[in-house]
Amino acid sequence: MKKISFVFGLIAAAALTSHSMFVEAKDTGNKIVQIESGALQGGVSDGIYTYFGVPYAEAHERFVPAEKVTPWSGVRKATEYGPISLQSSLTGFPVPKGKQDNNAQNLNIWTPGIDGKKRAVMVWLHGGGFATGSAQETPAYNGENLSRKGDVVVVSVNHRLNVMGHLDLSAYGEKYKYSANVGIEDIVDSLEWIQKNIASFGGDPKNVTVFGESGGGAKVLALMTSPHAKGLFHKGIVQSGATESMGVNFTTLPASRRVGELTLKNLGITKNNLDAIQSVPYDKLVEESMKAQVETAGEFGLKGALSGKVSMDWEPVVDGDFLPTNPVTPDSFAIAGKDIPLLIGSNLNEWASMNLVMGPDKGKTFTETEIDQRLQKAYGDNKDKVVAEFLKAFPTKTKADALYFDTFIRLPMLKIMSHKADQNGAPVYGYVYTHGSPFAIHTVEIPLVFNNADAEPPIPNGAVKSQAEKQAVSKMADTMSSAWISFAKTGKPEAASLPAWEAYTRSNGATMILDTDSSLVYGHDRNLMKIIAPDYQW
Template identity: 55%
Template sequence: MKKTKLLNIVMVMVISASLLAGCRNSTENQPIPSNPVNKETVDTAASQTDGVVKTTAGLLQGTNNNGIYTYLGVPYAEATERFVPAGEVKPWDGVRKADAYGAMSPQGAILGMPINNNETGTNNNCQNLNIWTPGTGDGKKRPVMVWLHGGGFSIGTANNAMNDGKNLSQSGDVVVVSVNHRLNVFGHMDLSAYGEKYKYSGNVGTTDIVAALKWIQDNIVAFGGDPSNVTVFGQSGGGAKVLSLMTSPYAKGLFQKGIVESGATETMGVTFSTKEESQTLTEHILKNLGITPDNLEKLQNVSNSALQEASTKALQDTANTYKIPAAFTNDYAMEWGPVIDGDYMPTNPVTKDGFADAGKDIPLLIGSNLNEWTTMVPSSAHTNMTEEEKNAFAQAYPNENASGAKNVDTFIRLPMLKIMSHKADQGGAPVYAYVFTWEDATRGSSHGAEIPFVFDNVSGNADLQKLAKTVSQAWINFAKTGTPSAEDLPKWEAYDRKNGATMILDTESELVHNHDKSLMKLLEPNYSY
């Protein structure tokens, strides 16, 4: 199946990441306005102390939404140039309103999806976050849960109603934060060969997230949060971002726990781009733009559309050179992501002997969904299963309809098994595994199906409401204690290679052991983890 046939399917995957709900307009490369207010407004806001919080850059006015204080578009850093780490936020006078979403990164392409170069609300200076909290200035130190959105490292936004943190914050008495940061060519173009200024350009999108975590360390107490109890969690590309933070020594100590939801493929999460691949990619981009090392600073003013067009062609040329396999097809493809530079990213998340050193002491909750892509991408389904394979599915998932055997996922499930197994091998903090099996009537247990349950943003019958409470509570308790648990779940054992302990999350949840080991081996006999 050619990549052009995947476009509508890809939109299903990234719908949660590409919605622009409430995203305010700005023009790419212009600084984000600091919401100046007149003297009368300042005086009124200052006297109205409810929801006013003091940050390192100035006072912020949030909104009270039925007991949950919400702060939108809060700047945590400022990017005055492309391809370099962002600097500190310029302080403002008076009280700044935080009642509108900030800019998101210019959007790129992923899995062959066309680029929307006319996207409004995008800016290289997109370093802002959103906060939901049950209380400010009340002396409490609540767990902090930092959400990293999906869309690979190429597209997406924190400004998404599906990931609204109000219900999660309210039900768990936690502070929820979602982060906008640079993506695609703006976040991961490796210019390190062209001078010290661009030393970290290949990982500048990750430096944004690290800057957000540093801002949280300095400011979250004012929002009722505990800077010594921070959990980063994300789905798909957001999960891969969690893994990148567990790999970088520059993020060490800024968070204590990680949650990865369907967040890995072989080249995004298990491994990332090599230095050689990333520098070849940059050479292709510069050649396509007619830019040489002598006039490199022209990159600061190249239009977004020209930059993205040059990047799209360069990604394909680089993939062809290094024979990087595409998802779901027999073609080659390269996606944007972190660069293993030996410094900011010393190694891949999965190493030969275990897991990245920086993540050794970080407990990890990790899992995937039963179907992921198979109900949306027919070429990824196991359409010609043998009787032995069908029987293995029935043994692995006795509560599932046998007719769904062909739609069991291996594309993400196997890389997740590799990550959790190598993390367990490391002998550090524990790993907790899950498979989410609740099925939508039309899409099965597809990619992203767990997100509304995690955020407790589910409408439906009593069983669905109960599952949402169970899943969100498990995530909350993991953030609080480092061990996932919920009232309706059995005791959640840590995973290792021997026990294969995995929680099946559904309207009837259960803990199983090595449940699909035989099935995975039959379906993908050459995959080793």
């Protein structure tokens, strides 16, 4: 990938030689690994070697591609998580714990052995849209159990987010050519690092799977669309990772450039003193860019992916270069993703039952009459049709569950699967996670995929689990982690507790229902979705 060069003093050199970061070159049982930039010493947890905060690139300036890591001498300790992208409470999103920095290009590794074995590599991209979050903000992201169970190398990646990763200054010269997509380019840099270095951690650079949930899933779709990432990974997994405006489509270049133009205007910066943006206080940059987004959204008729209000989200930009097209094209899927097998799906309830989790309905139960009244309010004259089709689609669920099934993410999933299958390239496998409905909500499957059955998901489901429920969750963790591991290793999801998982096509609609008794179904919710969204085309 073309990089932009910068001339800097070696200001990082002093930090890289600090005694807190480096140790004597002796192995104390934690394997010392030699990579292209120097020697690393990590930790070990119950037989799994860990290397945290490993730099894969260095961002010396804002809004420009990161550079290669400055080599170090001695042995660098990799026992603590590294800095995360700059984030602000002004956005309304929770701010994760940890040191924040524009130079947040680091990753975490879990591996069963430093032994030359070529293990499948699973690269986790965290959620939070493209605006917030980190690779280490929750115990659900801990890769130890997944690494041990699957004999795989697990990697999680920090990268630039929000205005730092997606402010478009591309209209102002070559230096900022990739500014609108620099957050995703960081991830590309991490994949390039993995290609060069992961063999030293017992991983196979020829068998790399990127997987992510919510915004992390949308990041996978962006990578499948970008020719800059082609050849750097071999399979993709998208968990609840798309809405119509974030994943099916991304931001247009005219809208993106307008945000950049208005942000500079709000800051009093012109083309002649453009580099003054390098020293604007971060919260000021956030504040003025948010104003620019709202103004641009009004001009272009845009709405936020989750809010539905006039606003814009930070996300990748279809610039004709880094992203030549949207992930979903009018008659197919992005060309760069044709040969990449895809596992993709969503949860039955996603955002639809959040009132039961943390809203006014938390802890409540409803009578049959109240359920009917709510169904009538939700679906009007279509109430009986919706309930009937819902129970056909999900025969193990109840009428009350029909109040809380998701279409917001499920419909984009159907569109992505159908267009990907239309390519006649690598297969696409579809699923719907239904266990625990109506608490099969957004993020709840993450700890199960990581085989961390005891870890709470990033959004807690609020349900007190009995012993039987805990056993069921443990079974789901075994099923889902096994299927994800199988897909990473072979390109096909399989588990002992699952029936044969057929690839999805537009004609067969093959979809795995993931529950305590999982089943493969065919076009199970097509009629239901047509009642709810008769004009939606997938």
